[in-house]
Amino acid sequence: MWIVELSALYRFLPPRQPLVPYARLAGRLYILDTSADGASASSARFGEHSEGSNEPGFALGGEVDHALGPGALLGELGFGFSKMNEKLTGDTNTGALELSVGYRMSF
DSSP, X not given: OEEEEEEEEEESSOTTSSEEEEEEEEEEEEEEEEEEEEEOTTOXXXXXXXXXXXXXXXXXEEEEEEXXXXXXXXXXXXXXXXXXXXXXXXXXXOOEEEEEEEEEEOO
């Protein structure tokens, strides 16, 4: 699965403060390619099948930057979602909680 995302951030305080909370809203495109090949318990082959889909979705997140050196240490808790209803995988979705930790360089 591939995810292409376009997001917008809103910082509640100016950058370079000791702690800067912000919110993120994103539109996403989930790209899925599924393949199946196998046999039943009685060894009857059901052949190879493949299916692909592109589904729109979204992501929401809350983050905090902590100024550290020339950048900031960051942490984000987010949620992403899209429907993924295919014949091979059935009716499902990509709903997931996302936890990210990283370092953002500032120039």
